[in-house]
Amino acid sequence: MPELPEVETTRRGVAPWCLGEVVEALVVREPRLRWPVPPRLGQQLVGQRIEAIDRRGKYLLFRTAAGSLLVHLGMSGSLRVVDAGQLPGRHDHIDIRLQSGACLRYHDPRRFGCFLWLEPGELHPLLSQLGPEPLAAEFDGDHLFRLSRGRTSAVKSFIMDAKVVVGVGNIYANEVLFLSGIHPRRAAGRVSQARYQILGNNIKQVLTSAVEQGGTTLRDFVGGDGKPGYFAQRLYVYGRGGEDCKACGSRLREIRLGQRTTVFCVTCQR
DNA sequence: CGCTGACCCTGACGGC
DNA sequence: TGCCGTCAGGGTCAGC
Numbered sequence: 001m002p003e004l005p006e007v008e009t010t011r012r013g014v015a016p017w018c019l020g021e022v023v024e025a026l027v028v029r030e031p032r033l034r035w036p037v038p039p040r041l042g043q044q045l046v047g048q049r050i051e052a053i054d055r056r057g058k059y060l061l062f063r064t065a066a067g068s069l070l071v072h073l074g075m076s077g078s079l080r081v082v083d084a085g086q087l088p089g090r091h092d093h094i095d096i097r098l099q100s101g102a103c104l105r106y107h108d109p110r111r112f113g114c115f116l117w118l119e120p121g122e123l124h125p126l127l128s129q130l131g132p133e134p135l136a137a138e139f140d141g142d143h144l145f146r147l148s149r150g151r152t153s154a155v156k157s158f159i160m161d162a163k164v165v166v167g168v169g170n171i172y173a174n175e176v177l178f179l180s181g182i183h184p185r186r187a188a189g190r191v192s193q194a195r196y197q198i199l200g201n202n203i204k205q206v207l208t209s210a211v212e213q214g215g216t217t218l219r220d221f222v223g224g225d226g227k228p229g230y231f232a233q234r235l236y237v238y239g240r241g242g243e244d245c246k247a248c249g250s251r252l253r254e255i256r257l258g259q260r261t262t263v264f265c266v267t268c269q270r
Numbered sequence: 271c272g273c274t275g276a277c278c279c280t281g282a283c284g285g286c
Numbered sequence: 287t288g289c290c291g292t293c294a295g296g297g298t299c300a301g302c
Contacts, residue, residue, distance in 0.1 A: 034278070075295060076281090108279095109279080110294090111280080113296080
């Protein structure tokens, strides 16, 4: 599912159809998402003008004068612009119909995503604990180094912790650790400051590049405009367990770490 | 406080 | 062909 670049790609894809538009109707066919879709969401959203679409980590925020719609795509969610006349398919759970005739359609087979409402100025608990944006200036290797002191959990789990930094999901965690030469199971507290500088820089570089490429296409991901991303061709380790390391030729090893598949090179990563 | 594992849900895929 | 186990890009939560 979407990691940060996919969410950003979705944001950019849908924005041209949404900004300045008034919501005509909210159609909820299936309210059972990660949390139930609030019954009052329609009343809150309909009639409002979408003034901005922001992203915080992997959350999207549709801003209106009355409050904000908070959307998370979960593992399998997508948001696409379709013509209002297009019939919904299986797992097309929610439509946001705009007065222009366009329709934002939320599709999510696994239903791990969410649609929630935020009052103006409300700091939702889901957002209040989040760490810095990886592409912001306040995130860097020093931030990782400081937070990691004394931590015994694996550095891979550490960088995937949204309280540490948002937006680093399983694909990019694997990639970034490979590029940094760091063993994913190494204790976070036992990675040097110098290596965290490298890791921090690689997180910024890889996510920036992935956003520019339009995200990573795996299985069914498509951006808001329906076009697939092209980052998948550039993956070094994710999905390549048992294959040869592109740097040294060793066979890539695959392990489970915090219930997530982890792929790394025993030669390149220490 | 930090860490681990269960859990939420559907679908795809491989082995038998 | 079907059945079964496993796995999938997310995150929360309880328990230690």
